[in-house]
Amino acid sequence: MSKICIVFDRLRLEEKMLEGQASKMGHDTIVVDAKTSQISTESKKNDIDFGDVVLERCVSYFRGLHFTACLEFLDIPVINRYDVANKCGNKMVTSLLLKKHGVPTPKTYFTFSSEEATNLINKVGFPIVIKPIIGSWGRGILPLRDKDATEAILEMRDISDGSHDRIYYLQEMINRPPRDIRAITVGDQVIAAMYRKSQGDFKTNIALGGDPEICEITKEMEDICIKASKAVGGGILGIDLMEDEKRGLVIHEVNNTVEFKGLARVAKKNIPQEMINFALNQVIK
């Protein structure tokens, strides 16, 4: 039997489900709060109990990413690996990798000053979607539909001093039904998918109250999700798809620390069980 470690910073239903499932399968579990942990360059694998494999589940992206780097320093297998978390945490890097690996993805433009963002929008035209390159739950994502609102948004970015605020990520608006699809990939399998319907506005995130409804996993969906997973390095991922009226499915986001309580309510497969089985396969024998 192996020992599964769940690293968290805010214990949510997902972490409790994973721990409960691992225990039910007869494995030892340990739940570690990243906020109360200390690791150093002098630390050795056996100094701290992180079990045989870690599921990194921090809600703070940078905390989880840096904690993962420490765990890999200690030669502990972590899901997801640092390089995967690093790629998925940055929407620009993700978009570039998806395109590079032939995954259908919305046309996305990058500029590195607000002046050039304005020039680009003048050239491409409205509507266009602006997204922060770091961040989740739909925060800071806005459809730009006219010049006045765009100027105000770019002006706000200019006076903010966030480390990523000078990087402008602008994406074509996809003509789609008022919903998107969230698929969960575990290794090279799509284990569940759901529609997320908007609540009458632009965004569809479950964190914002989007309503989950099971979605059939088609061959097309499976193929592009697995391709997207491979593009970022694999692991346990939450893949966001849109149904483009002309092109079919396009992938716009790959999430590293997937939330699944909404999908677990409607999925046929036991999501935590699939994740624990995948983690067990990563244990160094």
Add this chain to the structure above:
Amino acid sequence: MKKIIMNCSECDAKINIPDDAAVGEIVSCPECGADFEIAKKNGPNVELKPAESVGEDWGE
């Protein structure tokens, strides 16, 4: 379910802590809305600390 009752450090209202709540979980004051993290829990002895506020990098 048996409940443990704590007082909110902001407004002194009563906060119910479910018996099966675990360290790291967040409880909210029903009156003022302040969020607290369960810092320690040993049977009925519970220690709360103010929960971290949502950061720019929070999410999936």
